Amino acid sequence: MNLVQNFPFLSIILTLSGGVVCSVLKGSNARKYCYFVLTSVLVGSLLTMAYVLSTGESYVYMMGHFPAPWGNEIRVGVLETIMASLFSGIMLLSLMGGMHHIFEDTEDTKSNLYFTLVSLLSASLLALVYTNDLFTGYVFVEINTIASCALVMIRYRSGKALVATVRYLFMSLLGSGLFLIGITILYDITGHLLMENIAQSVSVLFQTGTYAFPLSVVVVLFSMGLAIKSACFPFHTWLPGAHGNATVSSSSILSGLVLKGYIFLLIKIFYRVIGMNIIFHERATNVLFIFGVFAMIIGSIKAIQEKDLKRMLAYSSVAQIGYIFLGIGLGTEAGIAAACLHIIVHAITKPMLFTACGGFMDVSGGSKKFSDIQGAGLRDKLSGIAFIVGAMSMIGIPFFAGFISKVYLTTAAIEYSSIKTVVALAALAISTLLNACYYIPAMLVLFTHPKTEKVHTHPRSKEMSLSLYIFIGLNFLMGCFSQPIVNAVIQGIAMFR
Amino acid sequence: MNLFVMLLCLFLILCAISVALTKDILTSIIIYMSFSLIMCVIWILLESPDLAITEAAVGAGITTLLFFATFKKIHLIDEEEERASHED
Amino acid sequence: MKIREDYEQVGWRKLIHWVNADLQEDYISKDHVIHDQLHLKENAAQEKNKRIDELKSSLQALAKTHGKQWYEKSYRIFSIFVAVAMIIVLLGVVSQLPSFGDPSNPANNEVSERYIESGLQETGAVNIVAGMILDYRAFDTLGESHVLFIAAVSVLILLRMDYGSDGKLRKTKGIRDEGYDRMYEPRNDLILQTVTRLLFPMIVLFGIYVILNGHISAGGGFSGGAIVGAALILYNNAFGFNKTKRFFTYNTFKWVSFASLITYALLKTYSFYTGANHLHSGIPLGEPGAILSSGLILPLNICVGCVVACTMYTFFTMFRKGGM
Amino acid sequence: MIQLFINYYETVAVIIFSIGFTTMLLNRNLIKKIIGFNFMDCAIYLFLACKGYVEGRKAPIIIDGVQSMEAYINPVPSGLVLTGIVVSVSVTAFLLALTIRLYYRYHTLDIEEIIVLSKKEED
Structure with missing residues (x-):
């Protein structure tokens, strides 16, 4: 049991206790401590990824003195460590990107509590990625829900943020209620809470055909519950309000990472607990496929009508979530690999767009309406470049990150020879066109005839420039040299069983 | 013994329906308090005393207390608005 | 007239008055000042109701013009449809689930068998549920106390009156200043204070008993902490904030919950680390039934009890006054 | 159908879950929605807890x-x-806490009015 294998467990404990420590420190010390925690978690998960890639198979870490079905257990594989390092890295960058906004929006006696929320949120994301037990998943889904609603509510001076938080919290609680009922029924018919044991008894139940109806209701409850929480198409009404009115770093964390944590849990449940053949038989993937297609189309149409930059980006998140659900809806291993790739791509691109939007708000007097940020791209060059790179990658131009995941989505769709391929390809084409229809006008507004009179500009902090440079670098790295990452994801999926 | 359990369950359902239908908030809070107390009795019937104590102390005790505190706070806010509007 | 007098004394009427925050000092006294105040209040109330009705009607009109009319109807019908569909589907599931209370259910498998058969030997806890929560599946309960902590943090962010760095209360929109503190000092009601002087030590003693005996009889950190929290709330209600400030301020909450959560995390890290790397953790389990038995479960229960007590009291004070 | 009366605890739990779910979805008053949420959660925990009960056996405290x-x-x-x-x-x-904060600002508990009011005000 060499030392590197302890890093996932230590990173969860570090972030959990980091939240507690931050609540006691002053605002600026809490900021330094939060940076320290997130960088050590990033380094730890990168080292674990190197270790797991070298050994080539995932290992199981026993939490406590008792083996799996009795005690808790986390399972560490290639895909999990990729997601863990992605989540902690992007959280670090989005914090750096919106730092001065945090101190402006919160009272100075309460800004350290913001870092408590961020580190507890990263703890719950890590636990969701690593956990091998359904009820531990539920407990950390609850921490995730309260922390993300608190992140939106941190700007409680603006009434819109409060209303968005209430609607977000009620919808999220409906989702976790359905999720818990699913766990209860599954525990009742299989007697286990651990993912491997449930998988065995579910496959036995499926062969013998006993409890067939409860099993299909469990699949429906899991997909509905987690679809509500990750803002899949028919349940996305809370998302534009929540992401549109939060502070800069909150909205990038929420749209880049929190939605992905639930989707990763859904992939784990579909792939490892219930097994893809049963899911295929239950036709749950078709339902998610249709939701994905509708999300891609209607999300983009709504984004075109928006007059407010942040709400437009929020609606484009709804469309990108639709891509991920399209990938899951295909049901094949290639489909899930494409979905994971798109999770990585969207996690890299969307926080960059939100941070750039924060930069535009600084130079145009804090308003995010299109009429006010006219020509803001010229006033703040770096945010402008970051916005261009992000928009290009969202549209899917080659040499940018978005292109890679779109290519793999299409190859996964083509592999699948039925009506689904035609619908998937049509949806991909239409939504790429619609993406262009709202990103290009936004860029036109940002880069033409800037306002003449001097608007109160906020000097861009070094942290924000550094985070934007790293974001742009990541985007190009993912766009041009994506082969190692793609192989790692495919190897992770193979090892996932 | 079975009749007693049937009565408790019937009371639970009646509580749930009456909260859905009443207009006044104060009565619905009090109905929720009685719902929690009946839940404690049901936890004992289900042979799990841990849950009974926790539900009694945390569910019936603290939650209902918070509901009353919110209800009173809302009336306090109205009082201040009047006092403030009278003064300025 | 006599019936009205008795009606005034009845506890129920007092409860309604307490909840409606009627601030008359002494309800029983008959002097005119009270009656004038009552009249003043009545027509002020009517005035206010008129204003609210106007606001409501304008809102209705506004809502109507937005074509909300059909939206509300369809929303209502849709929700009833969802509820009925859910009842039918879930009743269908319940009718096919294994029957209630039957020993051969899939849930009574080797997992619960080991908890019962060797629970006492492995964790030393007589109460198997406490042993299971704080030793077998300890990672859930670690997450659990952090759920409570994060809820306390969010309530603090929302409701705590924002004191500027210079300690003076900063005037934020809609929040009144310290001047109305008299509003929070409860009327020192003689009955409540004498009862509290009797009950407070009993309840705290019972709460501590429930925490300490978590691994022997039913109870444990969560319920014991809630009982102690309820005792603190009772004390605050009876004697007011000046008295409770002597021994419980915001700093005590901050440092007590920090200390207990960090010791909880450290103890659990130790036991997880030694467990995962198959090292022998030299924590004696003691002989069952004694208070100082079952290894780590007693200190963990005490930590959880402190966190829950402080959080419950902070919830109440934040709702009551937005400060300690 | 008979099974429904054998698992009577679960039937009651499902009925209360649906009533709580509807109160939470249907009601416009915030405090009513929160009470509906509490009903829903209590029902799910009743549904979960009665899975462990076995006829004629005692509470798991070793005597x-x-x-x-x-x-x-x-x-x-x-x-x-x-x-x-x-x-x-x-x-x-x-x-x-969110309800109190909203009441500070909008002086109403009705979520529809709050949404209409918050749309009107410019932040």
């Missing part, structure tokens, strides 16, 4: 050394529900 499985019920569901009850208290406290 005078008897450690056979036939004497005690399954401890796992009551452990899970203990965690759940504290989760629903924390979420209720957070929701009530």
